[in-house]
Amino acid sequence: MSAEVKASAAEKQALSAAKAEGSKKTEADRAPRKVVWLAKGEPVLAYETVVGGLQHDGTPNELHVVTDAATGKKLFQWQGIENGTGNTQYSGQVTLGTAQSGSNYTLTDAARGGHKTYNLNRGTSGTGTLFSGADDVWGNGLPANLETAGADAHYGAALTWDYYKNVHGRSGIRGDGVGAYSRVHYGNNYVNAFWSDSCFCMTYGDGAGNAKPLTSIDVAAHEMTHGVTAATGNMTYSGESGGLNEATSDIFAAAVEFNANNAQDKGDYYVGEKIDINGDGTPLRYMDKPSKDGSSKDSWYSGIGNVDVHYSSGVANHFYYLLSEGSGKKEINGVQYDSPTSDGQPVTGIGRDKASLIWFKALTTKFTSTTNYAAARTGTLAVAGELYGTTSAEYKAVAHAWAAVNVGSRPGGEEPGGTSFENTTDVAIPDNGAAVTSSVNVTGRTGNAPSALKVDVDIVHTWRGDLQVDLVAPDGTAYRLKSTSSSDSADNVKETYTVDASSEVANGAWKLKVQDKAAQDTGYINSWKVTFP
Numbered sequence: 001m002s003a004e005v006k007a008s009a010a011e012k013q014a015l016s017a018a019k020a021e022g023s024k025k026t027e028a029d030r031a032p033r034k035v036v037w038l039a040k041g042e043p044v045l046a047y048e049t050v051v052g053g054l055q056h057d058g059t060p061n062e063l064h065v066v067t068d069a070a071t072g073k074k075l076f077q078w079q080g081i082e083n084g085t086g087n088t089q090y091s092g093q094v095t096l097g098t099a100q101s102g103s104n105y106t107l108t109d110a111a112r113g114g115h116k117t118y119n120l121n122r123g124t125s126g127t128g129t130l131f132s133g134a135d136d137v138w139g140n141g142l143p144a145n146l147e148t149a150g151a152d153a154h155y156g157a158a159l160t161w162d163y164y165k166n167v168h169g170r171s172g173i174r175g176d177g178v179g180a181y182s183r184v185h186y187g188n189n190y191v192n193a194f195w196s197d198s199c200f201c202m203t204y205g206d207g208a209g210n211a212k213p214l215t216s217i218d219v220a221a222h223e224m225t226h227g228v229t230a231a232t233g234n235m236t237y238s239g240e241s242g243g244l245n246e247a248t249s250d251i252f253a254a255a256v257e258f259n260a261n262n263a264q265d266k267g268d269y270y271v272g273e274k275i276d277i278n279g280d281g282t283p284l285r286y287m288d289k290p291s292k293d294g295s296s297k298d299s300w301y302s303g304i305g306n307v308d309v310h311y312s313s314g315v316a317n318h319f320y321y322l323l324s325e326g327s328g329k330k331e332i333n334g335v336q337y338d339s340p341t342s343d344g345q346p347v348t349g350i351g352r353d354k355a356s357l358i359w360f361k362a363l364t365t366k367f368t369s370t371t372n373y374a375a376a377r378t379g380t381l382a383v384a385g386e387l388y389g390t391t392s393a394e395y396k397a398v399a400h401a402w403a404a405v406n407v408g409s410r411p412g413g414e415e416p417g418g419t420s421f422e423n424t425t426d427v428a429i430p431d432n433g434a435a436v437t438s439s440v441n442v443t444g445r446t447g448n449a450p451s452a453l454k455v456d457v458d459i460v461h462t463w464r465g466d467l468q469v470d471l472v473a474p475d476g477t478a479y480r481l482k483s484t485s486s487s488d489s490a491d492n493v494k495e496t497y498t499v500d501a502s503s504e505v506a507n508g509a510w511k512l513k514v515q516d517k518a519a520q521d522t523g524y525i526n527s528w529k530v531t532f533p
Contacts, residue, residue: 007032010032010047010072011049013067015489016520017051019463019489030049032049033047033048044069044070045070046067083095083097084107085138088141089152090215091155096109096154097110097154103134105134106131107130107131108130109157109158113177113178113179115180116182118131118182118184120186121185122186123186127183128183143206149204152213154182156219156221160220160221161179163255164228167255167259167353170228174231180202182220186203186205188210190205190206190207193223195230202220202223203223207276212277217256217274218254218272221252222249222250222253234368240371243314243316244316244367247313247315247316251317251356252360266334268332269288269324269332270335271283272284285317288338289339290311290313295308295311298314298342299404299406300406315407316373318404319404321339322405323349323397326347342405347400349397358383361386362376365383366378366380374407377402399411420529420532424527426524427514427525429522429523429525430516432518432519435513435515437511437513438511438514439512440510441509442509444507446506448503448504448506449504450533451502452498452499455496455497455512455528455529455530457493458493459523459524459526460492460523461491461492463520464493465488466484466516466518469513470513471497471513472511472512474510478513482497484517
C-alpha cells in the first residue's frame with residue numbers, strides 16, 4: 001500500500017470537517033498519522049487527523065477524521081469528547097462536560113481543567129456534594145429541581161473558560177490550566193453570588209423565594225472574572241480601583257455572553273437581565289447608560305472614589321460600551337440602546353472584539369492594585385498603541401471613548417467620522433465560482449475620493465482563505481483588499497481597509513467584488529460600506 005495523497009490534504013479535509021462542527025482551529029492538534037483502516041474488512045492505508053478547538057455549541061472538540069491515503073476520500077470521523085445534557089433555567093438545553101465514575105456521571109469537566117460543580121443544598125459552608133447521576137441528564141429547566149441550577153452554573157463556567165482560552169489564549173482563571181469549582185444553592189433565599197480566592201471557587205445563591213438562582217451566563221462569567229482579576233491586575237476592591245475591578249467583571253460578562261451566542265440568552269450590554277433581582281424584569285446594570293439603574297455613574301467626577309464600587313464601575317462600563325459600539329441610538333440583538341457622552345460629542349466604536357482585547361491586555365499587563373481611572377486610560381492607550389499603532393483609528397477611539405466619560409480630553413478636539421454609504425443586502429457567494437458584487441451609490445461629494453477611504457467589509461464564510469476581495473471604483477479600477485490564502489482557515493471577513501482612492505471621482509457606483517476561488521466552503525456578503533471623511 002502506498003500513499004498518493006499528501007498528509008497536508010488529509011489535514012485540510014479534517015479541518016473542514018471540524019469547522020462544520022464549529023471548530024476555529026487553523027491546524028490539527030496532532031500531525032496526520034498513517035493508519036491501516038479495517039472497518040470494512042479490507043485493509044486501507046489512511047491518515048488519521050485529530051482537530052481540537054470548540055464545537056458549534058461551545059463544547060471542546062476532539063474530532064478524529066480518517067482519510068483514504070490513496071484517493072483522499074473521507075472514510076470515517078468520530079468525536080472523542082463525551083458530554084451530558086443540561087436542561088438549564090436560563091440557557092435552554094445545552095451540552096455539559098461530564099465524567100463517568102462507575103455507573104454514575106458527575107458534573108466534572110475534564111476538558112476544562114477538571115472544573116466541578118457542587119450542591120450546597122442551602123448550606124453556607126464546606127464544598128457541598130458533587131452533582132452525580134446515572135443518566136447524564138441534568139435538571140429539567142425548573143428551579144425546584146436542584147440539578148437545574150447546577151447545570152446553569154456548570155455551563156456558564158464552561159463558556160467562560162472557553163472564552164478566555166480561545167479568544168485570549170488564557171487556560172483557566174490563573175492561566176495554569178487548573179479549573180476552579182462552583183457551589184450552588186448557597187443559603188436560603190440568598191440574593192447574591194460571589195467569587196472567593198481562598199477556595200478558588202464561585203458560589204451562587206438561589207434568589208428571592210429560591211426561585212431565581214443567580215446562575216445565568218453573565219453572572220457566572222462575572223464571578224470567574226473576579227478570579228482572573230485577582231491573578232492579574234488585582235485592583236484593590238475599594239475606591240476607583242474597586243470600580244475598575246467590578247467593571248472588569250461586567251465587561252467580560254458581556255464579552256462571554258456575546259461569544260456564547262446562546263439563542264435563549266443572547267449577548268447584550270446588560271448585567272443580570274435574566275436573574276430578575278429587581279423583581280420587575282429589569283437588568284441589574286446597564287452599560288450603555290449606567291445611570292438608568294438609579295445609582296451607577298455615567299462619567300467620572302472627583303468624588304467617584306467614594307461611591308460603592310458597583311456604581312462607580314459605571315464609568316468603565318460606559319467606556320467599554322462606547323469603545324465597542326459608539327454613542328447614540330442603535331439596536332443590537334433586538335435590544336435598543338441610546339448611549340450619551342459627557343461632552344455631547346459623538347464616539348465611533350471599533351467593535352466589541354477589539355475593545356475586549358484592549359481591556360484584557362491592559363488588565364494583564366498594565367493595571368495594578370492601585371490603578372485609578374486616569375491610569376486605566378493611560379494603560380488602555382498604551383495597549384492600543386502596541387496593538388494598532390499610536391496613529392491608528394483604534395488608538396484615537398480609546399482616547400475619544402475615555403473623554404466621553406470625562407476621563408482625559410479628546411484627541412485633536414473632534415471625533416473621526418465622516419459620511420458613510422452602506423449596502424446591507426445579503427449577496428450569496430458561489431462556492432469556487434464566479435465573482436459577485438454589491439454596490440453603493442455615492443452622491444453629494446465634490447471632487448475626488450480621499451487618500452484614506454475607509455472600506456468596512458462584513459462577509460460570512462466558513463473558510464475566509466478561499467476569498468479574493470476587491471473594491472471597484474466607478475470607472476472600473478479594482479483595488480485589492482484581500483487575496484486568497486490556503487493557510488487562512490478562519491471564519492468570516494470582518495475588517496476595515498484603508499484605500500488610497502484619490503485618483504478616483506468620488507460620486508458614482510462603488511462595488512465590493514468577492515470571488516470564492518476554492519471548493520468546499522460557502523458564504524455571503526452580509527454588508528459593507530465606504531466612509532468619506
